[in-house]
Amino acid sequence: MKSPRYYRHTKIIATLGPATESREKLEQLIAAGVDILRLNMAHASREWVTNTVSRIREVSRQLERHVAVMMDIKGPEIRTGDVDGLIDLQVGGLIDFHNRHAPPSDDDVLSVSVNYPDLPNDVEVGQVVLVDSGLLRLRIVGKDEHRIRCEVLTPGKLGSRRHINLPGVHVSLPSLTEKDRDDLAAGVEAGIDFVALSFVRQASDVKILRDFLDEMDSDARIISKIEEQAGVRNMREIIRESDAIMVARGDLGIEIEYHQLPLVQAQLVRACQAEGKPVIIATHLLESMVSAPMPTRAEISDISNAVREQADAVMLSGETTTGAYPLESVEVFKSIIQSIEPSVDAELNSCIVLREPKAKMLRSSCTLAQELGNSGIVVFTRSGFLAYVLGALRPRGVPIFAFTDIETVFRQLLLPWGVEPFLMEFSDDPEQTIQDAMAYLKRKNWCDGGNWLVVITNVLVGDKVIDSLQLRQVE
Known part of the structure; x- marks a missing residue:
């Protein structure tokens, strides 16, 4: 091998x-x-x-x-409005942030608009305001129903439409x-x-x-x-x-x-x-x-x-x-x-809570594939659930080959760890679907002849459909 x-x-x-x-x-x-x-x-x-x-x-x-x-x-998002150029803010200086309903200020304190009308209602005097990814740090020293007044704690330049963060404050934005x-x-x-x-x-x-x-x-x-x-x-x-x-x-x-x-x-x-x-x-x-x-x-x-x-x-x-x-x-x-x-520990995810018997069977498939070595897991899914659980189990070194016949599910399977999705029509005969999948993997050089694959699929027994874990060798 x-x-x-x-x-x-x-x-x-x-x-x-x-x-x-x-x-x-x-x-x-x-x-x-x-x-x-x-x-x-x-x-x-x-x-x-x-x-x-x-x-x-x-x-x-x-x-x-x-x-x-x-x-x-x-x-x-809470953002400042437009300003002319860059405003130079010095430590100890004052700046007001006002909503669109604010009347003109009767003093000489610099005032800049914000896009959130309820800002004065959500904050309290003494809280910290961070502007422009935290580059500007301010403290609220006063407020009324239309504006908050802040003291500059760290100097910097304020431009237009800068993002405002209010650490720990619950804002009422939708x-x-x-x-x-x-x-x-x-x-x-x-x-x-x-x-x-x-x-x-x-x-x-x-x-x-x-x-x-x-x-x-x-x-x-x-x-x-x-x-x-x-x-x-x-x-x-x-x-x-x-x-x-x-x-x-x-x-x-x-x-x-x-x-x-x-x-x-x-x-x-x-x-x-x-x-x-x-x-x-x-x-x-x-x-x-x-x-x-x-x-x-x-x-x-x-x-x-x-x-x-x-x-x-x-x-x-x-x-x-x-x-x-x-x-x-x-x-x-x-x-x-x-x-x-390759340096990460190969232990499976031990903290995951597996609530369904079928999910617990998936853990066994991961263990088997890892112990086989140079193997992979083949799973067929129309919802993506099985493949997402397999990825969450983290079987390092084991590719998870997820086959689906639904295009949206196929693309959504590109996110979970270790899952390689394939879009393929399913046959009415489950055995034919398995054979088609294995032939596809070999044709696309995902596995070689002689490799053992762990296959998760449904099997028809009489008039009942049961979940199965199978061991298949690529021909």
Whole structure:
């Protein structure tokens, strides 16, 4: 038997932007091995979504390598309004943030508008306000019904439309904005596979999105982004309600104490693994490669840590939207993953709660495939459930070959750890379906003649359909 070939378990997500949205760059990204392409809707239009998704599908068909599409909706954000140029803020200086109903101020304090009318109602004197990714730190020293007055704690320059963070403050913003609803309508029409919901605070936020997707008859799966303190506090109920989680470390690193970020990341990964839900590590993984051809040593360690924690996927943001080295960033991901994955302990996920007998049978299939060596697991699914559970079990060194005859499920299987999906018609005869799958794997060089595969399938016994775990040798 040949020595085991390397198989990448950790998935790669890349965000599209000016640096990568052309047909040529899309071809290169998809050919390089990106599994999911992210559309950041913070500044995108309906037309851009329609054209971009169409281009992705066309290029995928041409290359015969398909990718999933994730729409990351903007969500409830508080931002400053437009200002002339850059405003220089000095320590001890005062600045007002006012809503659109505010009358003119009767003093000389600088005043800047915000897009959230209820801001004065949600905050208290003494609380800290962070502006522009935390670069500007302010403290609230006064307020009325239309404005808050802040003292500058750290100096800097304030530009237009800068993001405001209110650590620990529960704001009354809706989980879905009108822009989000318009963007989702465009995305559903274009055929998106995943929706990333920003600033998820509680499980009910996810339910609101799911109801909206149901109304539009969309099967898109929901990825909840944890990026504020409320989301961390309510992580378990959010994870249970979601299809996957994104550890959005940009805003999360502002909302919590920076030295706690690695601990919260590890806590979120473990909580997702316990529930059998995929988890994505995102933001600043290769930030230096926006302008540099090589990663820093700290970034290499950061990515290695995500792989060792066995996150399902790692994500590129600015590196592939406006960065000078988008393809090189993907190659760095691949190199680090290939180096680190074989060093990870081969023990199966011991914290997952398997609630159904069939799920417990899947654990046995993972153990068998690992002990066989140079093996794989073949599973047939129309919902994706079995493949998602197999991925959550983390059988290192074992590819999970998931066959489905439903196109949306096929693309959604590109997210979970270790799952390699295939779109294939199922025969009315289960045995024929198994033979077709094994022939497909051999034809596409996923396995060799003589390899043993563990097959999860249904078997008709009399008039009953039973679940079975079979051992098959590739001919």
